Amino acid sequence: MILPIYTFGQPVLRQVAEDITPDYPDLKELVANMYETLDASEGIGLAAPQVGLPIRVVVINLDLLSDDLPEYKGYVHTFINPHILEYDNAKMESMEEGCLSLPGIHEPVRRPTRIRVSYMDEDFQPHEEWVEGYLARVMQHEFDHLEGKMFIDRLAMLRKQMIRGKLSDLQRGKFRCDYKVKVKR
Numbered sequence: 055m056i057l058p059i060y061t062f063g064q065p066v067l068r069q070v071a072e073d074i075t076p077d078y079p080d081l082k083e084l085v086a087n088m089y090e091t092l093d094a095s096e097g098i099g100l101a102a103p104q105v106g107l108p109i110r111v112v113v114i115n116l117d118l119l120s121d122d123l124p125e126y127k128g129y130v131h132t133f134i135n136p137h138i139l140e141y142d143n144a145k146m147e148s149m150e151e152g153c154l155s156l157p158g159i160h161e162p163v164r165r166p167t168r169i170r171v172s173y174m175d176e177d178f179q180p181h182e183e184w185v186e187g188y189l190a191r192v193m194q195h196e197f198d199h200l201e202g203k204m205f206i207d208r209l210a211m212l213r214k215q216m217i218r219g220k221l222s223d224l225q226r227g228k229f230r231c232d233y234k235v236k237v238k239r
């Protein structure tokens with residue numbers, strides 16, 4: 055089932071999401087729905103708060119980018135209870151980001167290129183690893199959602215001022231996009 059995507063202005067996007075336990079109701083169905091929603095909106099990552107749930111579940115599908123980045127061919131992964139343990143601030147990189155919860159906004163965001171993360175897979179097996187490259191960027195973007203943060207929070211003051219009008223339009227539902235959304239009323 056395709057779920058509506060909560061857009062900027064929805065309070066759930068500003069909540070810190072909670073860890074879940076294996077008995078979380080209908081988790082498999084939720085994850086399947088999140089992948090379906092991601093496909094329908096042609097996104098590469100989706101965090102549960104973006105479908106209205108303040109829990110730590112993220113799906114990432116980088117297969118879409120594998121024409122340009124062949125190392126991600128078939129890369130489709132679910133992250134349960136992910137946490138960023140460490141940022142390697144030795145190397146930062148700026149890259150344009152967008153977000154399904156911020157339709158129409160694309161801005162360069164500066165982030166570390168390497169992070170250490172912990173998470174569980176769909177079978178609740180724990181993992182801990184260093185991640186780099188494009189995946190590290192996508193993880194930082196998605197895991198930020200679990201802390202109630204969005205990429206616009208990481209922009210320089212001037213860029214933030216420049217998109218103020220767009221953000222206020224988003225908040226009031228004055229925008230168009232080709233996927234199903236849930237705007238705050």
Ligand code: NI
Binds near residue numbers: 195
């Ligand atoms: Ni996002």
